[in-house]
Amino acid sequence: MPQDLLALPPVTLFFLVLNVVIGAYTLLVNPSLIDRWAFKPYRVVREKEWARWVTAGFVHVGFMHLLFNMITLYYFGPYVEAAVGSGRFLVIYLGSELIANALTYWKYRDRPDYSAVGASGAISGVLFSFCLFEPFAMLGIMFVIPMPAILFAVLYVVLSIYASKREVGRVAHEAHLGGALGGLALTLLLYPAALGIFLGQIGLG
Template sequence: MLQALYSTPVASVIFALTIGLSIFVFSNPQWYGRLMLHPYSIARDRSKLYTVLTSGLIHKDWMHLLFNMMTFYYFGFSLEAMFVQFSGPLGHMLFAVLYLISLILSDIPTIIQQRANPGYYSLGASGAICAVLFSFIMFQPKALLGLFMVIPMPAYLFALLFLGYCIWASKKAQDGINHDAHLYGALTGVAFTIVLYPWSIGHFISQF
């Protein structure tokens, strides 16, 4: 654990903070109202903008937290190490910026779409974690990922299926999941990676 804190400090802090704050609100549910994203409130009170960040640090329940943190554990720490490999110590800051920017940008479409809906709330780190995952895929497109944690497939195929599902689900699904955040988080991860490392496009293509 100390080695991870030293070599990937940003991922370590995000991981610990997200787990800690999520567990805190599980036991103190009154904090959900203060920390969750509520587009209706943001549209009427700019002081609520902080919830764009805090909503990404809390989760609905243990399963929601476990799924997101497992994904972050497998890809977030590796991605920060890659950024450091490519950019030296600056890579730590770049990883932090990727995570924060994707948290913000993945929620903007939701804020715009739901600004007149007082009953809509959103929470979870999924938008930022999708950004981390898709940034990782730019460097390792043939890495094996598990669909539903079971069915192995190359990362690029997973990415295509995931994006297709997000587009469909954002229009059709009524499951209470913010699929737009997943979609825009993933796209932010790809775009940010290309801006930072333009050579990643050629690298991605060369793997096929």
Template sequence: MSTILIVIIGITVLFSFKGFNDPSFFRKFEFHIGSIRSGDQIRMITSGFLHADMGHLFFNMFTLYMFAPVVIHYFGSGSFFLIYLGSLVFGSLLTLLMHKNEYSYRAIGASGAVTGIIYSAILLQPDMMLGLFYVIPVPAYLFGIGYLLYSIYGMKAKNDNIGHTAHFGGAIGGYLITLAKEPSMILNNTLMVILLAIPILVLFGMSKAGKL
């Protein structure tokens, strides 16, 4: 396992455990629109290292552990870290943009960063198969498109506590940074690049039309 992957998982676990046992620490570093708009922008990063509970933490870190090797294999540890951190920032920025007037809005979790790694891996190896519910084999690109469409639905419905906006922002970050690092994919893997761009365009179209 890559050293940088171990470090990311280790820091996230330690930070999350501190948050589990220290409510004031949790509140200080969570994503909170009111605090961020008051100048506490560091929350846009630190919130990605906090989790709600053990299940939330395990799911994110296990998913990262499964997909990170693909990105590390193609790009190396340094670029993997860039994509991870960049996706975290993209997720936070999109969340801030979409919820800027909801001053009490709060969120935590590495989901945006992890989703960025998932979409980077899908672009790099679109023919890989994923196990839906760990049983049903599904092509990675179908999973990617379906997940983004589900995130749009979740953002519109607002009927759960999942940070769909951060997921979507992270996916956009992973998508754009990966293409910026490997622009040849636009010519060599044009269909997949277009397919994964469709939900992103749908999101911004709906946002512009005021339907989110």
């Protein structure tokens, strides 16, 4: 884990700072921005509110939501950025968020009441990109339960599909799934060597 915040790779540091600044501002100073910037599938095309595709990834419903996403980015972002380079990492981060929103749009495009916020799509993409490089790294699920990254990835996809179909709670499970799959696809597309690294790690390379 990085010891010095300023020693983080530039793109990881940029998104950490930007998310924290915007998150704190919207939660403490101007909460109305959360609704104005949220991803609302019903409105983005009908009202041509294209900015919501991006702005939704920088507002959160609460400080715990923001904290969990930023801790995950802090742990895994530096590794992925160092592995693929800052330019590719930028595309993986933003691309995963857009793919997550695309899946959300497809499912909820006819629901005027639906909205979603948070960087979870982008964070899921970063986490799953990490799994390509270190599939057997032990993750502390909820910071307590040890689990290899590859097992976590499989369970994450299965549970996200299940929860999305049943619309469990108010969590955008399809966005988590879209971001995760987007992170995998973009990493393999932008950094094809990741496939060889993954296969080598699981004994098939």
